Amino acid sequence: MLDPTAGHGSSSRTYRVLLGKQNLVEEEAGSVAVAVEKMIVHEKWNSFLIVNDIALLKLAEHVENSDTIQPACLPDPDALLAQDYPCYITGWGRLWTNGPISDNLQQALLPVVDHETCTKRDWWGSTVRATMVCAGGDGVVSGCNGDSGGPLNCQNAKGWEVHGIVSFGSGLGCNTAKKPTVFTRVSAYNSWITEKMNQN
Template structure:
């Protein structure tokens, strides 16, 4: 079961009614409510309560894009975890499709993607919209100002925030991120690297449902030249030793490398 407080804008993708706060360089802060309207929280039920485990992105009226290791998550919420916002909608997951080449025992091989199909489209309003998908093969430029968003731990072994967080993560090109003193052979051309700022944005390197550190599966939001927001990456892994480790930036599955697969499934 999914609980949805998000909906799809009729005006198309990547154009939130409430614009994100991008007027200054941020190391991490509360996001403006509903400014990342495609951001969802995937939650698993323990006893009578749901607990946040992974992020996800609404890319179609019935489709959620997340990481392959986030397939156990069951609930969707939009901004403030501490409140019932009154806009939640209940939906069932009709279908779960993990990328056929994803191997949980070999995270560094890539392909860390999954698509979740909802049983029916949520009711449309301006609280949540679709993220745009990039063109196949598109690669954000080195230094491109992208934003991560999510409810992950604020620092190593720290608490999860109630409110959705955002942070600026400039893209680091493959030729830098693949250096031996960076990620080396652990990063592939089908991935994107973006270093964290002072906010942690931690998450499990193995399975979000076990360690529940929160930002796995969430989007790397990058604005295109057309002024729309594109989900250029899906949060995959980071150093298991500590948050913000030098030369070990967050690694995202590069969405544009998998457009054909997404189109074929959805």
């Protein structure tokens, strides 16, 4: 089993993946902690340009689906979502700029901002590349520090798909208008993901 995450969260640390968790400090029935056998960071990850911000985690053991553990699929290769497509960000990041980290998993509706809008000069401009997807930007709801590596999940007729991986937000603070949360666009990396899964 390989889970996508942001490349910039990688280091020489020992990792484990928690599945079926809502609260990080409480014991929860049905939650599972699994060791990470291997981390595969994109070979062309560039921390200065924030490109290829993706990694895969190979879990040390198989995990069974349950009421609290369900997979989300990969989107079709090069799939692009329309302006305002409803997607959801989840994470345990800060509740607001410089605020506390949340013990409880947070979830928020973040509508997609299409590439044409997100790359306008008064939005993100040329910082956002075609391999990224933007969501939010209303100045009210966004990802925040600590959400990096988390998913942007979107539902369609086939079910839930992971369309994005939290990459970065505004240095001006979370919830900054016209500075939506920027995600690695998973559909730009289908072939890379498949190649690494086949090799590992």
